[in-house]
Amino acid sequence: MATVPAEYALALAAVLFALGLTGVLVRRNMIYVLMSIEVMLNAAGLAFIAAGYRWAEPDGQVMFVFILTLAAAEVSVALAVIFRFFHRTGTLDLDKVGSLKG
Amino acid sequence: MNGLFYIASAIAVIATFRALTGSNAVHSLLYLTVSLLASAAIFYSLGAHYIAALEAIIYAGAVMVLFLFVVMMLSYGPGQETEEKRITRPGTWAGPAVLAAILLFELVYVLIGTDLVPEDAAAHGPKAVGIALFGPYLIGVELASVLLLVGLLGAYHIGRK
Numbered sequence: 001m002a003t004v005p006a007e008y009a010l011a012l013a014a015v016l017f018a019l020g021l022t023g024v025l026v027r028r029n030m031i032y033v034l035m036s037i038e039v040m041l042n043a044a045g046l047a048f049i050a051a052g053y054r055w056a057e058p059d060g061q062v063m064f065v066f067i068l069t070l071a072a073a074e075v076s077v078a079l080a081v082i083f084r085f086f087h088r089t090g091t092l093d094l095d096k097v098g099s100l101k102g
Numbered sequence: 103m104n105g106l107f108y109i110a111s112a113i114a115v116i117a118t119f120r121a122l123t124g125s126n127a128v129h130s131l132l133y134l135t136v137s138l139l140a141s142a143a144i145f146y147s148l149g150a151h152y153i154a155a156l157e158a159i160i161y162a163g164a165v166m167v168l169f170l171f172v173v174m175m176l177s178y179g180p181g182q183e184t185e186e187k188r189i190t191r192p193g194t195w196a197g198p199a200v201l202a203a204i205l206l207f208e209l210v211y212v213l214i215g216t217d218l219v220p221e222d223a224a225a226h227g228p229k230a231v232g233i234a235l236f237g238p239y240l241i242g243v244e245l246a247s248v249l250l251l252v253g254l255l256g257a258y259h260i261g262r263k
Binding site: 003004008009012015016019020022023027029031032034035036038039042045046049050052053056057058059060061062064065066068069070071072073074075076077079080081082083084086092 | 134231257
């Protein structure tokens with residue numbers, strides 16, 4: 001049974017990270033920007049898993065658990081901010097985020 | 103295990119691209135859920151069984167449900183009454199359904215093939231990860247608990263009326 005080369009997993013992580021970065025740079029909807037950040041975090045975790053797979057160590061999976069915790073805390077706070085912003089301005093346009101005061 | 107990795111990575115890239123280029127938030131969230139499930143299959147093929155389960159439960163389950171709740175509560179955009187009629191059309195959910203069906207075939211393929219579970223040294227079960235988590239990484243676990251508590255309080259404080 002042949003195994004997957006770790007370079008392929010790293011290349012897949014790079015492709016997913018580039019997709020997420022493009023989404024952050026291009027989209028102006030706050031929901032989509034948050035989804036792109038989630039994709040980038042997932043790609044970073046995939047790189048850690050690939051490294052742990054390459055050296056046959058469980059440390060990569062430990063790092064993914066930490067990334068998962070960070071993503072859960074970040075998405076809850078960011079969605080609360082989006083909720084407040086929409087109820088104040090009635091839009092999700094990221095270019096108008098400068099009007100959110102206090 | 104090779105084919106599992108390649109098919110799941112193709113599904114992940116396609117679903118992520120479709121999720122980030124869509125215009126309807128609910129459709130994009132469906133595609134993103136399929137992408138995260140494909141990531142779980144990738145982790146399984148790389149020998150990280152515990153992380154595959156965590157990805158399916160926390161990312162594709164909890165975080166995506168959080169996204170969906172907020173998108174439903176916002177209910178932005180015109181034409182809310184025609185939205186229900188449009189979302190039940192077959193064309194809107196055919197793409198995620200096809201990608202999820204391929205993932206289902208992979209799951210059945212893994213379950214019926216007993217020699218497909220990676221037995222090599224690269225596979226680490228929950229026991230090795232747990233020993234590493236509560237051994238050299240104990241301070242990281244404590245910091246993660248503090249981070250989750252701060253996230254809970256921050257989300258409550260920001261989101262209250």
